[in-house]
Amino acid sequence: MSTPAPIVLIDVVADNIARMQAFAHEHGRQLTPHVKTHKNVHIGKMQLEAGAGGLTAGNLSEAEIFAAAGCADIFLAYPLWAVGTKATRLKRLLQNTRLSVGAESTAAIDRLAEAAGEFTGLLGIVVEIDCGAERSGVPPEEAGRLAAYARDRGLVPLGVFTYPGHGGAVGKPEGAAEDQALALRHAVASLADHGVEAHKVSAGSTPTAQLSTDPVITEIRPGEYVFNDCDNLRIGDCEASDIGLFVASTVVSDQGHEHVILDAGTKALAREGDPDRGYGRVPSCEGRLSRLNEYHGFLRLPDHGVRPGVGQRVAIVPNHVCPIVNSFEELIIANSHGELIDRWPVDARGQLN
Numbered sequence: 574m575s576t577p578a579p580i581v582l583i584d585v586v587a588d589n590i591a592r593m594q595a596f597a598h599e600h601g602r603q604l605t606p607h608v609k610t611h612k613n614v615h616i617g618k619m620q621l622e623a624g625a626g627g628l629t630a631g632n633l634s635e636a637e638i639f640a641a642a643g644c645a646d647i648f649l650a651y652p653l654w655a656v657g658t659k660a661t662r663l664k665r666l667l668q669n670t671r672l673s674v675g676a677e678s679t680a681a682i683d684r685l686a687e688a689a690g691e692f693t694g695l696l697g698i699v700v701e702i703d704c705g706a707e708r709s710g711v712p713p714e715e716a717g718r719l720a721a722y723a724r725d726r727g728l729v730p731l732g733v734f735t736y737p738g739h740g741g742a743v744g745k746p747e748g749a750a751e752d753q754a755l756a757l758r759h760a761v762a763s764l765a766d767h768g769v770e771a772h773k774v775s776a777g778s779t780p781t782a783q784l785s786t787d788p789v790i791t792e793i794r795p796g797e798y799v800f801n802d803c804d805n806l807r808i809g810d811c812e813a814s815d816i817g818l819f820v821a822s823t824v825v826s827d828q829g830h831e832h833v834i835l836d837a838g839t840k841a842l843a844r845e846g847d848p849d850r851g852y853g854r855v856p857s858c859e860g861r862l863s864r865l866n867e868y869h870g871f872l873r874l875p876d877h878g879v880r881p882g883v884g885q886r887v888a889i890v891p892n893h894v895c896p897i898v899n900s901f902e903e904l905i906i907a908n909s910h911g912e913l914i915d916r917w918p919v920d921a922r923g924q925l926n
């Protein structure tokens with residue numbers, strides 16, 4: 574195996590999937606995992622076979638690839654602007670997949686209705702609301718107006734969704750989960766004021782998934798939970814034994830500094846982190862990636878710890894796992910006993926539109 578390379582511990586992944594599914598089942602929620610974390614059809618199928626009700630995609634390409642692999646129910650949780658080839662592709666996808674799409678403006682709803690054409694009555698619309706992340710999404714009290722607008726355009730208003738992206742820091746998930754529940758309750762009331770019943774009330778993110786117990790919520794959409802990462806470890810959202818993806822890397826230089834140089838830089842790990850949090854960790858030597866160049870990772874070592882030598886391989890736990898798969902063509906599938914099992918393609922790699 575050449576390095577850098579993403580090693581997936583498939584038994585850990587299966588346990589992570591089973592645990593989240595058990596939570597969803599216990600609380601009567603549909604689990605609709607976000608596929609952007611793995612972009613891999615095998616893992617998507619593992620999630621569906623474990624009981625996921627459908628998959629969440631971040632763009633049309635992901636939706637197309639997972640639909641072609643047999644996923645019958647896809648939620649494109651993104652404010653899609655459906656013009657040009659995207660309009661054509663959306664219409665094609667609608668003809669063989671139960672598809673719902675996020676929307677947060679009347680202009681985008683107009684584009685979606687035009688794109689769907691004679692299949693308008695098949696396209697589910699889920700209004701995106703903002704619960705504090707200040708990304709996309711309207712204030713909750715505006716959700717009903719948009720849902721009614723979608724209905725008037727012949728689309729099918731299914732409900733509302735939100736992404737509590739402000740919950741990804743130490744001490745933040747609980748507050749973000751409360752913001753999320755409150756915002757979703759207001760949004761559902763707003764839909765009711767406009768005569769629209771909310772069938773889908775969808776909550777997001779791995780850090781808040783198991784805090785999404787408010788009865789208004791019908792669905793959770795975590796993505797990272799399949800692999801987990803340093804960020805999840807830091808906020809106490811997982812244990813070290815729940816890490817399902819490592820980046821194998823080789824020490825390529827040791828010039829006696831307080832760091833050695835690894836062959837994994839931003840091209841492999843993306844620029845996820847900052848000098849305070851670091852960019853990933855190597856548990857075997859208690860090292861921390863303190864800096865990244867494109868092909869060089871600066872592995873800072875503790876004063877009296879083990880110093881991996883040139884040529885030695887180490888396993889990096891990425892800071893944020895989601896961008897990792899996009900750097901590689903395939904995942905090396907292994908298990909936690911160190912056995913190599915297979916190689917799986919990153920099916921939706923580089924598909925950015």
Ligand SMILES: Cc1ncc(COP(=O)(O)O)c(C=O)c1O
Pocket residue numbers: 607629650651735736777778779780794795796797798895
């Ligand atoms: C709209 C949406 N839903 C769900 C998720 C999954 O959240 P996480 O990556 O924390 O599991 C994301 C992540 O970015 C997202 O943007």
